[in-house]
Structures are given as C-alpha cells and as structure tokens.
Amino acid sequence: MRRLIWPIAVLIALLALNVFFTPGFFSIEVKDGHLYGSLIDILRFGAPLILVALGMTLVIATGGIDLSVGSVVAISGALACLLISGDASVFTAVALALGLCLVLGLWNGFLVAGIGIQPIIATLILMVAGRGLAQLITDGQIITVNSPAYKEIGAGYWLALPSGIIIVAVVLAITAFLTRRLALGVLIESVGGNAEASRLAGIRSRGIIVMVYAFAALCAGVAGLMISSNVSSADGNNAGLWIELDAILAVVIGGTSLAGGRFSLGGTVLGALIIQSLTTTIYSIGVPPETTLLFKALVVTAVCLIQSPSFRAKVLRGRGRGRAAPPPVPAPAAQEETSAPDGVRS
Structure with a gap:
C-alpha cells in the first residue's frame, strides 16, 4: 500500500488543479x-489505456516488454469494422478480431x-509489421460503420455507466482474482525474478511467458474494439498510435x-488514470498543441x-548537508579494570 501513496497523491493533485480551470469539474x-x-x-x-496497461503489467512482471500492443489495437478495430461493413454480424466480427489478436499474442x-x-x-x-497489416486490412482508408450494436461496446451505457468502464471493471476483477487469489501471480513473479x-x-516458465503475451494482445484487442466502436470507424494508421508508450508509463508510475x-x-x-487526467488537464489549461x-x-x-x-533520499541528503552539524556525542567513560584472583583481567 505504501507504493500507492505517491500515485494517489499525484492523481488527487491533478484532479484538484482542474477545478481552477473548469468550474464544476467534480x-x-x-x-x-x-x-x-x-x-x-x-x-x-482512459478505459482503453487501462486495458492495455493491465496486459503490459503482466508482461513486464515476467521481465519482458510488449511494443506491439498499439498495432494490435489497430488490427482489432480494422478487422472488426471491415467485417461489419461486409454485413457480418457484430458477434462474428468481434470473435474473429479477438481471435486474431490472440494468435498475434501467441506469436x-x-x-x-x-x-x-x-x-x-x-x-x-509485430509493432512494425502489425501497423502495416492494419493498413492492409483497411486498404489505407478509414472504414466507417453504422452499427448500433457495435457502437455499444465503446460508446454505449450499461447500468448508467459507460460500457467501457464496465468492461474494464470486469477484466480487472478477473485478472486480480487469477493473479492474487490463485497461485498464478506468484508464478508470474517468480518467472520475472529468475x-x-x-x-x-518445476515451473513451466515458457508456458507462463506465452500466456502473458497472449493476455496482453487480448487486452489490446478489446481496447481496439472500444476505440473503433466509440468513433464508428477504423483507422489503421492512427488507431492506438503510441498507446504502448503510455501503457509502459502507467505501469512504471x-x-x-x-x-x-x-x-x-x-x-x-492509478498510473493510467494519472496519464488520462494529465491529458485532460493539458486541454483544460490551454497548453498549445x-x-x-x-x-x-516533463510532468511524467x-x-x-x-x-x-x-x-x-538524495534530495533530503542534500538538504541535510546545508544544516549545521550536530555537536559530537561524548564517548562513554572507560570502565575501570578489575583484577581477578587468578590474575585474569575481566
């Protein structure tokens, strides 16, 4: 819990700063x-970033890194929109898009x-080739769709809340249960440690490594569906661009x-929310584009x-050098030697 004190403090500070520029922010x-x-x-x-960062967390926990999640985001949205524009059902399009993302993660x-x-x-x-694959799927164009059912994934509302928040809550709950209530989290940390x-x-480290990369790609695929459904279109060139860097920052923060x-x-x-809050703050205070x-x-x-x-510690040590040195503590008086009857000193 101590590790979360500073991220919580930074998030509160960013949110409080917006009050000065946006009345009624809360x-x-x-x-x-x-x-x-x-x-x-x-x-x-911030829901898509949270999803991508969750997958990135488990990958980094094994000592790895995944730079391809941004391309996977683009591939997922591109394939889903292409299939829906070709009169495929939303369920089929979503299933095939997530299936492809899973294959890419296994790769x-x-x-x-x-x-x-x-x-x-x-x-x-895959970061380089995947972006090209996304543009190949879209033929270099922006594919637009008009499907109310597909729009529900990223722009809909369930139980009065945006559907993206519900999806993130479900994925987070499942991930937390598997990694903290079961032994999977300990196995992942042990693989990352050595x-x-x-x-x-006796731990199948290779299987665990393959699993976390597949999970990261699956999370990125869901994020891609959310992003494309929110705008009812797929852009193979710009969708998910640099989201992998924001995800890594969120994990580190x-x-x-x-x-x-x-x-x-x-x-x-918390790290993902800090990055999204920072983006909101930048727009609120009117920072030039x-x-x-x-x-x-600079803020990150x-x-x-x-x-x-x-x-x-270094900052506090530097401040301590400028202060007057405390007076020396007097040494304790030496104990008087006593002679034992047999001549042995004690």
Missing part, C-alpha cells in the same frame, strides 16, 4: 438515466519463450518494476522522480 449529473461529468469522461476515455510469446529472441526485438517486429531458477523448480519480479494491478490503474507532448513528458518525468525513493 460534479456528476444524471441525464436520461446515464451518468455524465468530467470524472466519468476521464474513466471512459509474440513463441518468439520470446520458444526461440529466445529478446522481448523488445520480438515485439518490435526464469531459469523457476524452471528448475504504478510501481511495477521494469526488471520484473513484482507487479501492482492497482498501481497500474505544439508543446503538448513536451509538457506531458517529475511524477517518476517524486515517486523514486532514491531520488527523495
């Missing part, structure tokens, strides 16, 4: 049985665990070690430094 209204408000918008627009896992390619190289291959030692202990061996699902969700990315990078850097125990 107000939530009910219209036509649906909840509306700035906080609801942050959750709704990443095979390259990493089966062949032994470095994760950053293995996923970089894969060879885990293998010698949440306290998961890039070296693997431990992870925090709650911290990842040409400096948005620079401003975002500051957040990571504040969160770093070693950085805080």
Whole structure:
C-alpha cells in the first residue's frame, strides 16, 4: 500500500488543479438515466489505456516488454469494422478480431519463450509489421460503420455507466482474482525474478511467458474494439498510435518494476488514470498543441522522480548537508579494570 501513496497523491493533485480551470469539474449529473461529468469522461476515455496497461503489467512482471500492443489495437478495430461493413454480424466480427489478436499474442510469446529472441526485438517486429497489416486490412482508408450494436461496446451505457468502464471493471476483477487469489501471480513473479531458477523448480516458465503475451494482445484487442466502436470507424494508421508508450508509463508510475519480479494491478490503474487526467488537464489549461507532448513528458518525468525513493533520499541528503552539524556525542567513560584472583583481567 505504501507504493500507492505517491500515485494517489499525484492523481488527487491533478484532479484538484482542474477545478481552477473548469468550474464544476467534480460534479456528476444524471441525464436520461446515464451518468455524465468530467470524472466519468476521464474513466471512459482512459478505459482503453487501462486495458492495455493491465496486459503490459503482466508482461513486464515476467521481465519482458510488449511494443506491439498499439498495432494490435489497430488490427482489432480494422478487422472488426471491415467485417461489419461486409454485413457480418457484430458477434462474428468481434470473435474473429479477438481471435486474431490472440494468435498475434501467441506469436509474440513463441518468439520470446520458444526461440529466445529478446522481448523488445520480438515485439518490435509485430509493432512494425502489425501497423502495416492494419493498413492492409483497411486498404489505407478509414472504414466507417453504422452499427448500433457495435457502437455499444465503446460508446454505449450499461447500468448508467459507460460500457467501457464496465468492461474494464470486469477484466480487472478477473485478472486480480487469477493473479492474487490463485497461485498464478506468484508464478508470474517468480518467472520475472529468475526464469531459469523457476524452471528448475518445476515451473513451466515458457508456458507462463506465452500466456502473458497472449493476455496482453487480448487486452489490446478489446481496447481496439472500444476505440473503433466509440468513433464508428477504423483507422489503421492512427488507431492506438503510441498507446504502448503510455501503457509502459502507467505501469512504471504504478510501481511495477521494469526488471520484473513484482507487479501492482492497482498501481497500474492509478498510473493510467494519472496519464488520462494529465491529458485532460493539458486541454483544460490551454497548453498549445505544439508543446503538448513536451509538457506531458516533463510532468511524467517529475511524477517518476517524486515517486523514486532514491531520488527523495538524495534530495533530503542534500538538504541535510546545508544544516549545521550536530555537536559530537561524548564517548562513554572507560570502565575501570578489575583484577581477578587468578590474575585474569575481566
């Protein structure tokens, strides 16, 4: 819980800052049985990032990285919209899109665990080729669809809440149950800590690595469906662009070690909400568009430094050097030696 103190503090500070620029920022209204408000918008627009970051968390926990999730997001939305525009049912389009994403995740896992390619190289291959595959599916065009059922995935409302929030809550609950209530989380952390030692202990480390890459791709596929259904279109070139970097930042801000061996699902969700809140804050305070990315990078850097125990220790140590040194503590008086009857000193 201590690791989450700083992410929570940063998130509260970002949300409080918006009050000065957006009156009624914390107000939530009910219209036509649906909840509306700035906080609801942050959750709704941040839902795809939370999903991608959840999958990235488990990959990083094994000591790996997945740079291809942005391309998988584009592929998922492109294939689903292509099938729906071709008069396929929404269920068929969603099933085939997620099935393809699962295959792509298994491919990443095979390259990493089966062949032994470095994760950053293995996923970089799909990052480049996947973006080309998404544009091949869309033929370089933006595919638009007009399907109310498909629009429900990203822009609909269930139980008065945006459907994206419900989907994220379900995926988070299932992931937390599998990794924290069962032994799966311990196995993932052990593989990330030392894969060879885990293998010698009887853990099928290769199977676990393949599984987490498949899970990351599946989460990215669901995020792609949410993004494309929200705008009723698929853009193979821009959909999910750089979302993998935001996901990695969310995982790091949440306290998961890039070296693997431990992870925090709650911290990842907080990290994703911090990034989405930062995006909302940038638009609220009127930062010029040409400096948005620079401003975002500076803020994220500051957040990571504040969160770093070693950085805080160095800052406090530097302040301590400027203070007067405390007076020396007098040494205790030496005890008087006594002679034992046999001449042995005690």
